[in-house]
Amino acid sequence: MVKKKPTLTRRLLMSEEELREAAAERRWADVKCRTINFGIIAQLLLENRKQTDPFVGAEIGVFRGGMSREILRTLPNCVLYLVDRWGPPKEGDSYLTTVDLQAFRTFANHQEDERLCRKLLEFAGPRAVYLKMELGQAALQVEDGSLDFIYLDADHSKRGTKRAWKRWEPKVKPGGIVAGHDWGTYGVTEAMEECVDKDTAICVDRATWAYRKAEQR
Ligand SMILES: C[S@@+](CC[C@H](N)C(=O)[O-])C[C@H]1O[C@@H](n2cnc3c(N)ncnc32)[C@H](O)[C@@H]1O
Numbered sequence: 528m529v530k531k532k533p534t535l536t537r538r539l540l541m542s543e544e545e546l547r548e549a550a551a552e553r554r555w556a557d558v559k560c561r562t563i564n565f566g567i568i569a570q571l572l573l574e575n576r577k578q579t580d581p582f583v584g585a586e587i588g589v590f591r592g593g594m595s596r597e598i599l600r601t602l603p604n605c606v607l608y609l610v611d612r613w614g615p616p617k618e619g620d621s622y623l624t625t626v627d628l629q630a631f632r633t634f635a636n637h638q639e640d641e642r643l644c645r646k647l648l649e650f651a652g653p654r655a656v657y658l659k660m661e662l663g664q665a666a667l668q669v670e671d672g673s674l675d676f677i678y679l680d681a682d683h684s685k686r687g688t689k690r691a692w693k694r695w696e697p698k699v700k701p702g703g704i705v706a707g708h709d710w711g712t713y714g715v716t717e718a719m720e721e722c723v724d725k726d727t728a729i730c731v732d733r734a735t736w737a738y739r740k741a742e743q744r
Pocket residue numbers: 586587588589590591592593594595610611612613614622629660661662663680681682
């Protein structure tokens with residue numbers, strides 16, 4: 528059987544230059560891409576690295592592992608921290624203030640999500656590192672400045688997004704990629720506009736957003 532080569536699979540519908548111009552001017556509506564997926568993040572990551580290089584990243588909010596699979600397949604030597612509590616949020620959790628249906632899943636639903644995720648990611652073996660806990664607690668397990676990228680996709684309320692960013696952004700190396708999902712929905716855009724320095728161009732590919740962390744602060 529012919530083994531399928533990992534590819535970036537998704538393609539931007541605009542050139543890199545057009546994308547950067549639009550992102551620099553924050554013309555989000557002009558950004559066109561076929562994907563809501565890993566393409567734009569891979570594109571930034573691979574500007575100065577090879578696809579087969581070793582990477583270490585973290586996905587915050589994993590659910591059934593759809594995006595994790597995309598990451599682990601695209602980057603064959605990537606170790607990925609998978610951060611999810613796989614359990615319902617406690618009363619008063621800001622996640623419940625969003626209309627994200629996943630915030631309202633039962634304990635049994637979460638158990639099933641975790642089972643499906645582990646099955647889906649079996650192919651990655653020890654490259655998939657499970658941190659089944661609250662995202663703040665998980666952040667304590669990872670050294671600051673040690674990650675090539677993070678992908679934030681947990682609590683999408685403004686408060687929750689800011690909290691996740693504050694806990695996880697320091698984990699990214701200078702020059703690494705900070706990314707996430709749900710741009711334009713819930714409180715994500717507002718949160719990121721407040722967290723991210725105004726001189727930093729955030730690239731947006733439909734709901735996926737990503738930027739390169741400054742080399743020096
Ligand atoms: C939108 S889903 C993630 C989707 C996934 N990234 C994908 O692409 O398929 C959000 C996940 O975040 C998890 N989550 C939300 N808030 C969390 C928190 N404070 N700590 C840990 N996990 C959390 C939920 O359990 C849920 O599985």
